[in-house]
Amino acid sequence: MREIIIHIVTVLVVLFVVLNIAAGLIWVERRLLALWQDRYGPNRVGPFGLLQVAADTIKLFFKEDWVPPFADKWVFILAPAIVMLTVLMSFTVLTFAPGIAIADLNIGLLFVLAMSSLGVYSVVLGGWASDNKYALLGGLRAAAQMLSYEVFMGLSLMGVVLMAGSFSMSAIVEAQRKMWFVIPQFLGFVLFLIAGVAETRRLPFDIPEAESELVAGFHSEYSGMKFGMFFVGEYVGVVLISALISILFFGGWLGPVLPPIVWFLIKMFFFIGFFILLRAALPRPRFDQLMDWGWKLMLPLALANLLVTGAIVLAMR
Numbered sequence: 613m614r615e616i617i618i619h620i621v622t623v624l625v626v627l628f629v630v631l632n633i634a635a636g637l638i639w640v641e642r643r644l645l646a647l648w649q650d651r652y653g654p655n656r657v658g659p660f661g662l663l664q665v666a667a668d669t670i671k672l673f674f675k676e677d678w679v680p681p682f683a684d685k686w687v688f689i690l691a692p693a694i695v696m697l698t699v700l701m702s703f704t705v706l707t708f709a710p711g712i713a714i715a716d717l718n719i720g721l722l723f724v725l726a727m728s729s730l731g732v733y734s735v736v737l738g739g740w741a742s743d744n745k746y747a748l749l750g751g752l753r754a755a756a757q758m759l760s761y762e763v764f765m766g767l768s769l770m771g772v773v774l775m776a777g778s779f780s781m782s783a784i785v786e787a788q789r790k791m792w793f794v795i796p797q798f799l800g801f802v803l804f805l806i807a808g809v810a811e812t813r814r815l816p817f818d819i820p821e822a823e824s825e826l827v828a829g830f831h832s833e834y835s836g837m838k839f840g841m842f843f844v845g846e847y848v849g850v851v852l853i854s855a856l857i858s859i860l861f862f863g864g865w866l867g868p869v870l871p872p873i874v875w876f877l878i879k880m881f882f883f884i885g886f887f888i889l890l891r892a893a894l895p896r897p898r899f900d901q902l903m904d905w906g907w908k909l910m911l912p913l914a915l916a917n918l919l920v921t922g923a924i925v926l927a928m929r
Contacts, residue, residue, distance in 0.1 A: 622714055623704075630703055634847040639665050641888045648892040669840070677836035684741040691738035692834065692841035698731040699848045706855055707782040709865040709872035721779040724856065725766050728811060731849075732758045735813075738842070739830035750830035753819050753899060757810055760906040765807035767914035768800045771921035772860050785864035794861040799917045801861045803910055808853035810902075812846060815891040819899050854883035 639654065639662060646653030654661030679685055705720035707713040717723060732755060739751020773779060775796065776787035787793075794801045810817040831842045858864055858879035865872030897905075 672840040675836040687741035695734035695845035698727045702727045720781040742833040747832045761810040764914035768803035771800045788863040812849040816894040
């Protein structure tokens, strides 16, 4: 009974912290973008504009939750829930510090990749069910982009798995006590970072919702809290990819003096800031360029990294 209560409390705490970080990132991103682009960010509602997020949330709650008459109603309603469900499920296998995890599975990394693959359905179904040509184009773009970049996203992590000898998140972190995997697996880290940006559909890879071309892409017809779920799901995805980079390549909670959870949060927030900096600095490529990079450059590099790592691990054994 005691273990069940501990598990329930852990689930609630992780859910509460992740959703609050995602909500806070909306304000952080606006302030950092304003700083880097030399303009004002939110600074009217509350001290330093901190209550702007609360104001936006209240506005979304009271907006008309409209379902277009020509849409496939149940699929249209289900699509935003899928993105939240798949991203939040991925957090169940992350190990944030020794003993702080919902489920430390020995196939944790495979579970995360599986949830990432299922997340494609939310965007594709949302674009298709809207029965809007711009939304459908956005959904098709998202399907092509996410399925393509998932291929070398998984391959880029196989070098880490070979070196750690496990798919378990805690085992991967413990294997980095002598040296972070970002050093021997620097190419894998760069490939995973690029794939992570593409998976979260963040600038410069926000082509599925390119406003200048597709109005808002796959969520053109969404309003109210359905739009809010897509919106928050994107930020939760950023938190997830940043946490994965910290665990897989930068030693997770490992570090001197400070408590383990503090080290994990420092590394995670550093990469969250990097995601925001990308949005402030880089232009959006053409869709054909994005696909070319994936299949003609990233995939061969990921395969080469896997072959070289495998050969070195075999030679050392």
